[in-house]
Structure formats: C-alpha cells, structure tokens
Amino acid sequence: MSQPLTIAFTKGRLEKPTVELFEKVGYDMTFLSEKNRQLILNSPDGSLRILLVKAADVTTYVRKGVADLGVVGSDVLSENPYGYYDMLDLNIGVCKFSVASTKEFDPINHQRKRIASKYPTVASDYFKEKNEDVEIIQIQGSVELAPILDLADAIVDIVETGTTLKENGLFILDDICRVSAHLIVNKSALKHHSAVMTLINDLEIVIEKGVEI
Numbered sequence: 001m002s003q004p005l006t007i008a009f010t011k012g013r014l015e016k017p018t019v020e021l022f023e024k025v026g027y028d029m030t031f032l033s034e035k036n037r038q039l040i041l042n043s044p045d046g047s048l049r050i051l052l053v054k055a056a057d058v059t060t061y062v063r064k065g066v067a068d069l070g071v072v073g074s075d076v077l078s079e080n081p082y083g084y085y086d087m088l089d090l091n092i093g094v095c096k097f098s099v100a101s102t103k104e105f106d107p108i109n110h111q112r113k114r115i116a117s118k119y120p121t122v123a124s125d126y127f128k129e130k131n132e133d134v135e136i137i138q139i140q141g142s143v144e145l146a147p148i149l150d151l152a153d154a155i156v157d158i159v160e161t162g163t164t165l166k167e168n169g170l171f172i173l174d175d176i177c178r179v180s181a182h183l184i185v186n187k188s189a190l191k192h193h194s195a196v197m198t199l200i201n202d203l204e205i206v207i208e209k210g211v212e213i
C-alpha cells in the first residue's frame with residue numbers, strides 16, 4: 001500500500017466546507033465527523049491522513065513537508081506567500097478584504113491614517129499602491145472595535161455577510177480583493193507523490209463542474 005496523503009485542514013470555519021468538498025471528490029470522510037478532540041485522523045482505507053491545524057500554521061506544515069498539502073484561506077496566504085505551491089482556488093470560504101470605518105471618518109481630509117488590521121501585509125500593500133503613507137496597527141481580532149474606540153481611523157478586515165460591520169456601525173470605504181480557500185502543496189510532494197496530482201485533478205473537475213457545496 002502506498003503512503004497516505006497527509007493534508008493539513010484549517011480548523012474552524014473552513015472545516016465543514018472542506019470536508020464536503022472532499023466528499024464530492026469521492027472520499028468517504030465519515031472518519032472526520034466521528035472525531036472528538038483528535039487532531040490527526042486516518043481514513044480507514046489508509047489513503048488520507050488529516051491534520052487539523054490553526055489557519056496561520058497550515059503554510060508551516062506544508063512548507064516543512066510535514067503535510068503534503070494544505071487547505072487554507074487566501075487571506076492567510078497573502079501574509080505568508082513563500083515556500084509552497086498555491087495550486088487551486090477551491091471556491092469555498094468565499095469572502096473579501098475591505099477597508100471600513102465609522103460614518104464620521106473623512107478619508108480625504110485626513111492626516112496620516114492609522115489602520116488597524118489582523119493582516120498587516122494586505123493593509124500596507126493596499127495603501128502603498130495608493131501612494132499613501134499610513135500607520136499599521138496590528139491586532140488579533142475584534143478589529144471592528146478599533147475605529148469605534150479611536151485606536152485607529154479605519155480597518156482592513158474580512159467581510160463576509162457584512163453583519164459585523166453593520167452591527168458595529170461601520171461602513172465599507174473600499175473593497176480590496178476576493179478571499180477564498182486555496183489548496184497549497186509541498187514542493188517536493190508535488191514531484192514525488194503521484195497521489196498529489198491525482199487529488200489536484202479530481203478537485204479541479206469538481207470545482208469546474210460548479211458542484212454546489
């Protein structure tokens with residue numbers, strides 16, 4: 001029997017749509033739905049070994065070769081762009097990066113802006129592109145608090161339904177780009193593990209078919 005494919009799945013929001021996508025490809029993923037607090041799960045047929053890791057750690061496991069592949073948001077990849085191949089937009093976990101603030105904020109008549117974000121690279125690249133010198137304040141979550149409490153003038157954050165912005169009295173000033181989950185691959189695994197390419201092809205077919213998930 002050949003080596004199992006080791007795949008790092010992002011724990012949390014992306015877990016369910018990822019499992020559903022792999023089911024569409026034809027894998028029986030019931031071994032994942034029966035888990036308790038286990039973080040390494042082996043499929044009964046020995047073909048898959050799933051690691052459940054935090055979003056920001058997926059690229060590390062793939063880059064270091066502990067995992068052959070990873071499923072991770074393009075938001076995370078924007079902050080950690082090196083050491084793996086970004087193979088496929090999986091079209092799940094779709095949301096966007098936006099700039100937002102309170103209605104009092106005037107982006108035109110403003111001195112050097114303070115921008116709060118969990119994504120300093122994305123925020124700084126956006127303002128560099130606009131030739132604007134801003135101060136980036138990195139925070140880890142509840143980013144919407146920052147302009148309300150005057151920690152920052154505006155935020156760069158993920159928007160999905162827009163509910164969090166709305167419920168905190170914030171408005172979108174600009175949309176930056178689409179965010180979605182991608183399949184990333186370890187460079188050596190792509191060359192040496194034939195099952196990697198088979199999985200990529202199978203996922204591509206399911207995604208191109210536009211199978212609703």
Ligand SMILES: Nc1ncnc2c1ncn2[C@@H]1O[C@H](COP(=O)(O)OP(=O)(O)OP(=O)(O)O)[C@@H](O)[C@H]1O
Pocket residue numbers: 010011012013014054055056072073074075076093094095158159160161179180181
């Ligand atoms: N509304 C959303 N908010 C945040 N991430 C989203 C959203 N919708 C889809 N995603 C995707 O889901 C991924 C995982 O998000 P999740 O909130 O589960 O983990 P996290 O960003 O590590 O947060 P936490 O630290 O709260 O666990 C993100 O990297 C992003 O690509």
Ligand SMILES: O=P(O)(O)OC[C@H]1O[C@H](OP(=O)(O)OP(=O)(O)O)[C@H](O)[C@@H]1O
Pocket residue numbers: 140141142143144157158159160161162163164165
């Ligand atoms: O547009 P919406 O559907 O409201 O989703 C967007 C919100 O969800 C995420 O936060 P999360 O729940 O991950 O908490 P966090 O602020 O601690 O990161 C994101 O940072 C936004 O706050």
